[in-house]
Amino acid sequence: METNITDTFKKTYEEESDMIFRFCLVRVSNKDQALDITQETFLRLWKNLLEEKKILNTKAFLFTIAHNLIIDWYRKKKSVSLERMTNNEGDSYDLLDEKTTSSIEVGAEGRYLLSKISELNPTYKDPVYLRFVEDLSPQDIGQILNISTNAASVRINRGLEELRKKTGYDNNLNK
Amino acid sequence: MKDEQIKIGVEEIRNIKMTPKEKKLVLENVLTFPISITQPVRSPFTFISIFQKHHFAFYSMASLLVIVLSSGGVAFASQESLPGNILYPIKVSIIEPINSALKFSTESKAKYESKLATERLIEAETLAYQGKLDAPKEKQINDLLAIHTTALDKSIKELKQNKSDEVASSIATNFQVEMNAHAQVLDIINEQKNIGIASSEYAIGQQVENAQISTTARINADKIRVSSNNNNKEDVAQTASEYAKKIESVKTMIDSTTSDLNQITTTSPVKQKIIEDTRKTLDESKKFLNEAHEQNTNGDPKDAYSSVLKSENAAKEADIFFKTGIQLEDKNNN
Numbered sequence: 092m093e094t095n096i097t098d099t100f101k102k103t104y105e106e107e108s109d110m111i112f113r114f115c116l117v118r119v120s121n122k123d124q125a126l127d128i129t130q131e132t133f134l135r136l137w138k139n140l141l142e143e144k145k146i147l148n149t150k151a152f153l154f155t156i157a158h159n160l161i162i163d164w165y166r167k168k169k170s171v172s173l174e175r176m177t178n179n180e181g182d183s184y185d186l187l188d189e190k191t192t193s194s195i196e197v198g199a200e201g202r203y204l205l206s207k208i209s210e211l212n213p214t215y216k217d218p219v220y221l222r223f224v225e226d227l228s229p230q231d232i233g234q235i236l237n238i239s240t241n242a243a244s245v246r247i248n249r250g251l252e253e254l255r256k257k258t259g260y261d262n263n264l265n266k
Numbered sequence: 267m268k269d270e271q272i273k274i275g276v277e278e279i280r281n282i283k284m285t286p287k288e289k290k291l292v293l294e295n296v297l298t299f300p301i302s303i304t305q306p307v308r309s310p311f312t313f314i315s316i317f318q319k320h321h322f323a324f325y326s327m328a329s330l331l332v333i334v335l336s337s338g339g340v341a342f343a344s345q346e347s348l349p350g351n352i353l354y355p356i357k358v359s360i361i362e363p364i365n366s367a368l369k370f371s372t373e374s375k376a377k378y379e380s381k382l383a384t385e386r387l388i389e390a391e392t393l394a395y396q397g398k399l400d401a402p403k404e405k406q407i408n409d410l411l412a413i414h415t416t417a418l419d420k421s422i423k424e425l426k427q428n429k430s431d432e433v434a435s436s437i438a439t440n441f442q443v444e445m446n447a448h449a450q451v452l453d454i455i456n457e458q459k460n461i462g463i464a465s466s467e468y469a470i471g472q473q474v475e476n477a478q479i480s481t482t483a484r485i486n487a488d489k490i491r492v493s494s495n496n497n498n499k500e501d502v503a504q505t506a507s508e509y510a511k512k513i514e515s516v517k518t519m520i521d522s523t524t525s526d527l528n529q530i531t532t533t534s535p536v537k538q539k540i541i542e543d544t545r546k547t548l549d550e551s552k553k554f555l556n557e558a559h560e561q562n563t564n565g566d567p568k569d570a571y572s573s574v575l576k577s578e579n580a581a582k583e584a585d586i587f588f589k590t591g592i593q594l595e596d597k598n599n600n
Contacts, residue, residue: 109282126288130295205275
């Protein structure tokens with residue numbers, strides 16, 4: 092029985108761990124912290140599997156855990172001012188940390204896109220990132236962010252429009 | 267292609283991955299992390315634990331609850347229904363058989379069947395009084411009476427097999443008294459209706475039908491008497507104190523009914539008839555009591571006790587007949 096659970100877990104880890112790590116990294120901008128949160132996220136999954144709890148959507152489950160752990164991390168982070176927290180601006184979408192920037196190989200286009208996602212309205216950042224980078228469905232995004240599928244779809248579309256304007260790709264296309 | 271550059275950026279972001287070393291390390295850390303999966307031990311004696319362990323029990327109980335809650339109103343409403351009412355089949359085909367099946371002991375089952383037979387007669391009386399007792403309703407009541415009597419007979423035989431002769435005898439006696447008293451009430455209603463509605467065909471038909479029910483009731487009473495008296499006559503061996511106690515109880519019963527009779531002031535023809543017939547039955551009871559006294563004086567305690575029992579039955583019958591008749595008359599006049 093436990094062998095089955097271990098196999099299931101290993102398979103899930105192999106398929107989803109990079110995705111979760113990437114999500115954590117672009118949010119916390121610190122590689123060590125991203126690894127810690129990734130580890131904690133999979134530890135929660137492992138515990139749930141051992142306790143034979145039913146998980147209907149593993150990917151959504153992992154992102155939800157990671158999302159909540161990141162929020163917790165920001166709350167505990169002393170360097171973040173209360174004002175930034177209340178404005179929901181504490182979470183970024185870039186690779187600002189020097190150590191991270193030097194150890195992660197990301198092309199110029201990728202870095203530019205991340206920085207522009209980071210500039211989006213806070214309510215659009217997560218939906219846009221999860222939809223276009225991680226290819227999650229509006230339903231999964233709604234589940235992760237605890238909003239309805241319709242609300243997720245609306246945020247994705249508005250966020251995309253805003254992203255096009257911020258990147259200037261929209262203008263180029265219209266020319 | 268629209269958003270092509272965004273797609274290029276996305277592809278580059280997707281290249282962000284853990285190194286194989288980091289990936290392996292995180293996996294090892296997770297799998298070797300000491301996780302305690304001991305859960306609080308649930309008491310196996312609580313209902314909640316039973317339901318958590320046996321989902322079938324939970325679903326059964328939930329379904330039953332839904333049925334009970336949703337049918338509660340109908341069941342309640344059907345309690346007062348009479349033959350011909352849309353809820354009556356629910357009462358006699360569902361509610362009452364379920365209640366009977368839920369009776370734990372043979373004694374309570376026998377008492378319940380006896381009570382149902384009495385209820386059928388009360389229903390017949392009410393319908394007869396309202397002039398609504400037609401042939402199909404009369405047949406329905408007769409059939410139900412037969413069913414209740416058969417069930418009662420079976421329970422009485424079981425009680426006797428289980429050496430509960432006294433209980434069986436008591437239930438049978440009460441059944442006979444109830445049947446005879448209500449048959450008498452039906453006869454009076456029948457008689458009065460017949461006088462009131464002169465010679466119309468409807469009234470003649472009613473007379474025959476009501477008479478059939480009262481006859482069925484008396485036949486059933488006899489059937490149960492025979493069934494319960496098969497071999498217990500010899501078993502009755504009473505002490506002098508028990509005999510005296512029984513005499514006192516019968517006398518109290520007679521006095522109580524006589525007192526109730528004397529309180530009736532306004533007398534309609536029906537009430538007058540009820541009072542007359544009650545007095546006759548009470549006289550019969552007193553006659554048996556006198557016989558018992560003489561037999562006891564002559565040194566024949568067994569016969570004396572038998573006469574006391576007859577006196578007791580007559581007194582009970584008079585009481586039930588009087589109360590049922592007066593109640594029915596008052597109810598229908600209001």
